[in-house]
Structures are given as structure tokens and as C-alpha cells.
Amino acid sequence: MGLTERIASRRVGGACDCPPRVLGVARSRATFRPMWVSKISEIIGSSSESFEAAASAVVKRASRTLQGIRGIDVLSKTVRVEKGEIVEFRVRLRLVFDLAPHSEQHW
Numbered sequence: 001m002g003l004t005e006r007i008a009s010r011r012v013g014g015a016c017d018c019p020p021r022v023l024g025v026a027r028s029r030a031t032f033r034p035m036w037v038s039k040i041s042e043i044i045g046s047s048s049e050s051f052e053a054a055a056s057a058v059v060k061r062a063s064r065t066l067q068g069i070r071g072i073d074v075l076s077k078t079v080r081v082e083k084g085e086i087v088e089f090r091v092r093l094r095l096v097f098d099l100a101p102h103s104e105q106h107w
Helices: 003-011 051-062
Strands: 038-047 069-082 085-098
Touching (some): 038 069, 051 069, 051 085
Antiparallel strands (some): 038 085, 069 085
């Protein structure tokens, strides 16, 4: 029996042998596992030292206001050049953070 058939049989009151998580219904609080939601923001940072320093500055600044930062993806790297010299390293990052940190219980 496929997922569509299981959902349909559940709606009309039929028996379903699937685990409660498949249908999004928890049978008891002991087996309930809350679903966590993450958000993605694109942020640009810069440094006069290196790309790594620019990315580190972005994470450090974002962590002052955002909790539950899980990771970053580097989308692009660029440099600003003046008089033939690199004067600034820039990174565009995709920052992933949880809207409900794991340290809190939401139910």
C-alpha cells in the first residue's frame, strides 16, 4: 500500500498499519518528535585580510542576533581592487539557522 492509499484509508476511517510519523500524527507524547524549521538568509561580508576572515566576520555578527546557526554555504567570492592591489575580500553566504533551537521544547 503506497503513501497516498494510506492517507486515503486514514481519512475514511480505515485501518492503517503505518507508523504515526508517516501521517504526521503522534500517538503519545513519549513518541512525539517535534519538527524543526530552519530559515536561510543570504548575507554579504567583507574583510581586508582574506575570504575566511570575511566569512568568519559574517558568522560572528549574525550569531549576536540569531540563535541556532547550523551552517553556511559560500555562494560567491569577489575582491575589490585599487591601484592593482587587492584591498577587500568579499563573500556572499547562505546562512542556515533554526527557528526553534533544539534546547527549547515546543509542544
